[in-house]
Amino acid sequence: MGVNLVKGQKVDLTKGNASLKTLVVGLGWDGSNGGDTIDCDASALMLGENGKLANSKSIIYFGNKKSKCKSVVHQGDNLDGAGSGDDEQIVVDLTKVPDDIDKIVFVVNIYNCASKGQHFGMIKNAYIRIVDNSANNELVKFNLSNDYNNMTSLIMGEVYRNNGEWKFTATGEGATATSITELSKRYI
Numbered sequence: 001m002g003v004n005l006v007k008g009q010k011v012d013l014t015k016g017n018a019s020l021k022t023l024v025v026g027l028g029w030d031g032s033n034g035g036d037t038i039d040c041d042a043s044a045l046m047l048g049e050n051g052k053l054a055n056s057k058s059i060i061y062f063g064n065k066k067s068k069c070k071s072v073v074h075q076g077d078n079l080d081g082a083g084s085g086d087d088e089q090i091v092v093d094l095t096k097v098p099d100d101i102d103k104i105v106f107v108v109n110i111y112n113c114a115s116k117g118q119h120f121g122m123i124k125n126a127y128i129r130i131v132d133n134s135a136n137n138e139l140v141k142f143n144l145s146n147d148y149n150n151m152t153s154l155i156m157g158e159v160y161r162n163n164g165e166w167k168f169t170a171t172g173e174g175a176t177a178t179s180i181t182e183l184s185k186r187y188i
């Protein structure tokens with residue numbers, strides 16, 4: 001069991017853990033709207049040192065499952081969030097992340113939220129966790145407990161480089177973007 005984080009907390013992933021090469025970023029949630037399932041979609045945004053998207057293919061999601069450099073790979077879309085454990089996973093091979101990528105931001109948005117009248121106030125047990133893939137060992141977990149009523153997307157957390165080490169920040173920021181395309185505009 002890894003370290004449980006609070007919003008805004010930062011943790012070093014690779015310092016003292018030089019063997020860490022591949023992360024599994026697990027995102028989970030439970031939610032329904034009067035019996036209508038809520039389809040949440042996890043995505044990763046690869047940002048350069050300026051905090052901007054590196055290019056148009058730097059958004060990894062169900063429609064673009066693999067980064068051009070193959071360092072970030074989405075494991076597939078879960079349409080209803082049913083069951084226990086991670087609902088969606090994104091694998092990050094730290095050894096393949098290009099030098100011009102300084103940060104990978106992990107977000108979740110609700111698919112067709114506007115037409116269905118859905119928001120994250122209807123979601124329970126939302127979390128992001130980082131697992132050392134080779135050891136299958138959970139390093140950190142961040143349970144989102146804030147009130148996200150009327151928020152239709154969440155910036156869950158970010159993995160970033162700092163002085164040659166990889167770190168993680170538990171972000172937990174709500175937003176009203178209704179799609180990954182709209183949410184990604186803040187990073188252009």
